[in-house]
Structure formats: C-alpha cells, structure tokens
Amino acid sequence: MSPGRPPARPPSAPEPDPTADQATKDAMSNATTVSPAHSASTASTLITDITALVTNDPSLGDNSPLGLIRDAAVVIEGDRVVWTGEASKAPATDNRVDAGGRAVLPGFVDSHSHLVFAGDRTEEFNARMSGRPYSAGGIRTTVAATRAATDAELEANLTRYLAEALRQGTTTFETKSGYGLTVEDEARALRIAAAHTDEVTYLGAHIVPPDHADDPAGYVALVTGAMLDACAPHARWIDVFCEQGAFDGDQARAILTAGRAKGLHPRIHANQLSYGPGVQLAVELDAASADHCTHLTDADVDALASGRTVATLLPGAEFSTRAEWPDARRLLDAGVTVALSTDCNPGSSFTSSVPFCIALAVRDMGMTPDEAVWSATAGGAQALRRTDIGRLTPGAYADLTLLDAPSHVHLAYRPGVPLVAGVWRRGVRVV
Ligand SMILES: [Zn+2]
Numbered sequence: 001m002s003p004g005r006p007p008a009r010p011p012s013a014p015e016p017d018p019t020a021d022q023a024t025k026d027a028m029s030n031a032t033t034v035s036p037a038h039s040a041s042t043a044s045t046l047i048t049d050i051t052a053l054v055t056n057d058p059s060l061g062d063n064s065p066l067g068l069i070r071d072a073a074v075v076i077e078g079d080r081v082v083w084t085g086e087a088s089k090a091p092a093t094d095n096r097v098d099a100g101g102r103a104v105l106p107g108f109v110d111s112h113s114h115l116v117f118a119g120d121r122t123e124e125f126n127a128r129m130s131g132r133p134y135s136a137g138g139i140r141t142t143v144a145a146t147r148a149a150t151d152a153e154l155e156a157n158l159t160r161y162l163a164e165a166l167r168q169g170t171t172t173f174e175t176k177s178g179y180g181l182t183v184e185d186e187a188r189a190l191r192i193a194a195a196h197t198d199e200v201t202y203l204g205a206h207i208v209p210p211d212h213a214d215d216p217a218g219y220v221a222l223v224t225g226a227m228l229d230a231c232a233p234h235a236r237w238i239d240v241f242c243e244q245g246a247f248d249g250d251q252a253r254a255i256l257t258a259g260r261a262k263g264l265h266p267r268i269h270a271n272q273l274s275y276g277p278g279v280q281l282a283v284e285l286d287a288a289s290a291d292h293c294t295h296l297t298d299a300d301v302d303a304l305a306s307g308r309t310v311a312t313l314l315p316g317a318e319f320s321t322r323a324e325w326p327d328a329r330r331l332l333d334a335g336v337t338v339a340l341s342t343d344c345n346p347g348s349s350f351t352s353s354v355p356f357c358i359a360l361a362v363r364d365m366g367m368t369p370d371e372a373v374w375s376a377t378a379g380g381a382q383a384l385r386r387t388d389i390g391r392l393t394p395g396a397y398a399d400l401t402l403l404d405a406p407s408h409v410h411l412a413y414r415p416g417v418p419l420v421a422g423v424w425r426r427g428v429r430v431v
Helices: 018-031 122-129 139-148 151-167 183-194 216-223 226-234 249-261 278-284 298-306 315-321 328-333 354-364 369-383
Strands: 044-053 069-077 080-086 095-106 108-110 170-173 200-205 237-242 268-270 289-292 310-313 338-340 400-403 420-425
Touching: 095 369, 108 369, 139 183, 151 170, 151 183, 151 420, 170 420, 183 200, 183 226, 200 216, 200 226, 200 249, 216 226, 216 249, 226 249, 237 249, 249 278, 268 278, 278 289, 278 298, 298 328, 310 328, 310 369, 315 354, 328 338, 328 369, 338 354, 338 369, 354 369
Parallel strands: 044 095, 108 170, 200 237, 237 268, 268 289, 289 310, 310 338
Antiparallel strands: 044 069, 069 080, 095 400, 400 420
16 A cells, blocks of 8 residues: 555454454453563563564554554564554563564465365476466366375375465465365365364365266255265355356355355355356355455446455466466455465465565556555455454564565565565464
8 A cells, every 4th residue: 555545444344253352352451461571471572673563553653554663663472462662662571582673564364275185286287387288187186186195194285385384474374175075075174274273164165076077966965065064163164166167156155155054154266267256246245255356347346345355366376377467456446455365275376475475466466565565464364354463463463474674565576585584473483
C-alpha cells in the first residue's frame, strides 16, 4: 500500500477464532502487567536495534497499513508479544537480543499449501517447461504415490517441507488432504497434518479419483458422507476444487454445505484455470477465502469487494505452469482483501518460499512491496480468520522474522536471496 492508501479492510475486521480470541485476551491482560524483570514462569526478551519494524497495526509508527516503526523494539514473553514501540522507550527485560540495525516483520502466514503427499513430478515439470507433451496423470500420479506411502513416510515428507518453510520465515501454515481420495487415506492425511498445525483442511473434493471416474455423483456422495464423517474430527476447514474437469458449482455447493453442517468452515479453489462460479459461491457461503482468483469477471470482483471472503493469490502456480498472472492490482483497487500464499504442492507450485511469492507479486501482479508484505502476513491471517498472528502487537503470538536487510522492501528488491536471518515461533528462536 502506498503511503496513505487504506487497507482493503482493517486487519481487525476478520471474525476471530473463538479460542484464539480468548487466548489473545488473556495475553492482552498479561501485557498490562508487563515489566517482569523477575517473572516467575517466563523470562521476557527485548529484541532491539530494529531499523524498521512491520507491526501491521496502522495505529502505530508511520500509520500506514504496515504500521512501520523506525528504530524499534519488541518485547516477547512466553509465546506472546507484550510490547512494541520505539527502542528508546522499551521497558526493562530479563534478556536482550540486538537485531543489528536490521528489519523485523511478522512471521509469514502461508494460508494455502498441499504438503501431505509422496513422490514428486519432476518429469511432468520438465516436459511442460521443455514444450513436450506429457501424458501421465498429474494429480493422479501423486494420489497413487501417496496411497502407497506409509504414515511415517508421509510425516517425514511433511516435516521436511515445514522445516524448509520455517527457514524462509513461515511461522503459520495451512495444509490440506486431497491426495488420498479414499475414506482411510483422506482421514490419515488430516491426522498427520493435525499433529503439526491447527489449520487443517479437508480436500476430499480435489479431483474425482480414477476409481470413481464413471460415477462422479457417487464420489460427491462419498465426500459428503462417510469420508466427511471420518475427516471432520481432524480438520478445521473444508475445501473444493471448483473447476472444469473437477467439481462444478452445484457439486461445490453441496460439498461445502455438507462440511459446514459438520462444523467445518468453507474455503475454495476458485477461478484458477477458467471463469466459473467458484468466487461468487465463496462469497455467498461466507468462505474465509477464495483461492487463485486468476480468471475474474467484474461481477466476481464486485462480489469479493462486498463480502468478507479474502482473495488468496498463489503466483507460484502461474510461475510453474507459465500461466497468466492473477491481477492483484484490479482486486486491491476494488477494495478486496488480498492474501499471498505458496500453494506448495508437487505438481503446479513446488515452492515453500513466501519471499519468492512476494517478489513475483511485486514484479508481475501490480502489487507494491508494502502490499505484498501485508498480504503475506496480515492477509494470510485474515484468510484464516485469525487475529493472533500476522501482526506484532501486544497479545499476538511472538512469531517474528528477522531479515538480513534494513527494510522489508528487500524481500522484493533482492529476489532469490536468502535474507531470513532469524525466526521466532511462539516466542522461541527456531532459526
Ligand atoms: Zn491448492
């Protein structure tokens, strides 16, 4: 957002997760009692000499949507931020970390990934980038490999990609099932994912699997019946790939509505490869996010601007398939809230790097560096309807990324350079 441009919607607008909200309130009340030089249970740590601190609170610092504070400091205690401001005004603490005149921003919130899978699709990518036809089965290839893998293999794969993402500054991630497509395989994917994140999405409706190719209606009945029953206990969200060749608008509506009846909140893969009903269905059902949004009519943009549904853009997919970019500028100018995520998956976007997506969004999708950084932090949080992440203000989780750079702008200015020099997750330095 250029100076003075308001956020599409205030970062405080999303519906808070009830449990997160309570936790936030608890931490906020702690914040009023901070200066615990001798805290009984948790030491406080001052991170100071931050040349530019992104808080995502427009009431702070330069009053931009990023709430950028110069010569700043942050105090963390336990797993929360308890104080944010100018370094010269920081309270006394037990410990002190010198950021060395570098930039700090909230940990990235990657609100869209597909990390429970086995195998890879190197040959498919190589053929696509070499202009050669490739007839093997795309998602079906990954489904076959995933079904054949053991639980331990799937978990080891997931853990590896999470560590990779963490090194690049991602402190919260959402991930999905969708490569099992049987009752047992979908439920185990979600069980494995739930051991590593609260943001777990049931995507039994990724494609119609080959074993149901002649009976798509029967597969939708399974996804909304026995598979949903087995998966709902392990997930927070339900998703559907609403696209020609996957699931149409009526099927998507039936799937998301059935999920909602079981307590899952909807999100949707919408309008990625072609125009279609996905985006407007997302807004109608108050989905937290419509993801991809590459092919949009004016009515689609108007619908997004009028509702609470975030448009999550996934430029890794367009990069890796040489497809047309989503038009972030058009969405932002219409007042739509935009999130940026990786879509990390073995077929169409095999990157776990949010900084890479920020660079693409700035270079090719019309976003300013400030907008892209906001969308990859606060925007991702809003796409998950969370108020306790994606910002660095009292009460938020102490999820911070330290850059080996004087400004967050370097994330786009120095593409491909490993700038992440430190990561704190839930108050613990992990990188
Ligand atoms: Zn996806």
